[in-house]
Amino acid sequence: MNGRKRIVLVDGYGLAFRAFYGLPQTLSTTQGEPTNATFGFTSMLLDVLRVHRPDYIVISFDVGKTFRHEQFEDYKAHRAPMPEEMQVQMGRIREVIDALNIPVYEAHGFEADDVIGTLSRQASALGLLTLVVTGDSDLLQLVDENVIVILPGAQRFGEYRVYDVDAVIARYGFEPERIPEYKALVGDKSDNIPGVPGIGEKTAKALIQQFPSLEAMYEHVDEITPTRARNAIADNREVAFQSRELATVVRDVPVLLELERCVVADYDREKALALFRTLEFRHLASRLPDSVREEVTPPPAEASQQAVPELVLDDAALRSLAEEIAAAPMIALDVETDGTHPVMSNLVGIAIATAPDRAFYVPVRHASDPVVDITVAQRFLAEPLRSHPKVVTHHGKFDLAVLDRHGFDGITIEFDTMLAAYLLGVNSIGLKDLAFNRLGWEMTSITDLIGTGRSQITMDHVPLDDVAN
Known part of the structure; x- marks a missing residue:
């Protein structure tokens, strides 16, 4: 034409x-x-x-x-x-x-x-x-x-x-x-x-x-x-x-x-x-x-509450995050990996929210961006996460399996939004679907980050700012 x-x-x-x-x-x-x-x-x-x-x-x-x-x-x-x-x-x-x-x-x-x-x-x-x-x-x-x-x-x-x-x-x-x-x-x-x-x-x-x-x-x-x-x-x-x-x-x-x-x-x-x-x-x-x-x-009022994640890249930021975790009445936890199998995948980063407007991303494995040494992240964050009484996840079974293998063991989940959605009979229980249908948030599609087909990459090769956001 x-x-x-x-x-x-x-x-x-x-x-x-x-x-x-x-x-x-x-x-x-x-x-x-x-x-x-x-x-x-x-x-x-x-x-x-x-x-x-x-x-x-x-x-x-x-x-x-x-x-x-x-x-x-x-x-x-x-x-x-x-x-x-x-x-x-x-x-x-x-x-x-x-x-x-x-x-x-x-x-x-x-x-x-x-x-x-x-x-x-x-x-x-x-x-x-x-x-x-x-x-x-x-x-x-x-x-x-x-x-x-x-x-x-x-x-x-x-x-x-x-x-x-x-x-x-x-x-x-x-x-x-x-x-x-x-x-x-x-x-x-x-x-x-x-x-x-x-x-x-x-x-x-x-x-x-x-x-x-x-x-x-x-x-x-x-x-x-x-x-x-x-x-x-x-x-x-x-x-x-x-x-x-x-x-x-x-x-x-x-x-x-x-x-x-x-x-x-x-x-x-x-x-x-x-x-x-x-x-x-x-x-x-x-x-x-x-x-x-x-x-x-x-946009709806609740859509404006979506937090802008802060990158955690040094000891001072890790120490501050550990203190926020300990003080927060409830936290949300998610992991990024370089694969989809909880036993075979490497931990790429940890996402943590301590309040509706407070979110953090701790990178531990990114190909071309600065990261936190995983042993340093363990030293600051493993205990606060392990001892927190109210941890919320989405598909937490996957998250805990990955974290356990990388030195963040013993975390207890109080509430899982994927399980809750399933029990309520929600048709689409994926995190992006729930965020869109319940909160009005348009999350970035995974294929927009890592691509598809032969050109697909793993999450540890995605620019750090893109992963965090």
Whole structure:
């Protein structure tokens, strides 16, 4: 794609249905609120923003019956109602859209496809490149030099198929604008469009390649072979033209594209984060785009209490920390290591909090930064930690196993937040999830520190300031 400005047009229900059926219906918040459709919708939306980096974005939803229902009573008549498990999530999906300040375009009497088709035409007239995100292949008919369609992958959730003109031709064997005529012949079971009885995909493709239009096909109906196909076409003229009309996306709906309403990332990030905390979408929070707004809602009061860790690098600082530990009514303890196995990993550093606003990091093993000799750290800190009556940890079994092996033995844990979360039935009991959902804190992901794959490093090679923070 070239350097033109881009607009994304999202088929709201298309994405929502794909998310609902593509992810387990067991996904829910700790309180039992189902979230598979909401999570999947939000994830796909954020993926599109991250990968394609549009300048503008719009979402459209169907609203009630359309002119197609008036023209053909059985249009989509066989479709089952939206599942109740999905219906209850549509309000949340709308909340996500509102939190991201994405405009919703709808038009009574028309489908979202028609609104998207109209907006794509207006966007082209403005010189924009349009990316249509949908779960419905009907919109492939819009593809041209100014419009690209993105469909979810056929096999795995989170994969996408991108269709330009060449990709549509490769799939169907003809140009995108001929898709309504193709459906006029073969019908569309998903929309209950009848098509011509007896005409299958192979015959339809051959006829479209042979004739430049449906009208030309009927003007030269005597040239159609085999006889069975010729008779089917000749006997179902009205059905064929009606099916084409039903399958054709309308591109003159009375809606007006207002680009100033559609700017990407013109939203209150803290408002979005508050909703993500409610929905327990911690893993999606890091994928939120940076807001273009200068002023946003202040973060929650408790978020401002997050302490800035102090590095402990000499005897004086160790002595002072030991005194704080002894005087503190409760302390929190965590370790950093160069691996994930408590028996095989080396201790890299010890994190200690003595109050909500008092936190410390004692580095004992870092490749290129100054550290405290571990025997010196033991001399100052082992006894205060061992004798403290109220030590709080998260996954303390791991922490104690590592500390015991490095001379900090005999520590007694009074409370473990991971065990507590598990006993309370919390879905996500990881420290980062709990910090985000309960405190509103966005902790740095471990992969942001050590990387992934072949380029992954161990914690003792991460810059000391990054580890401490």
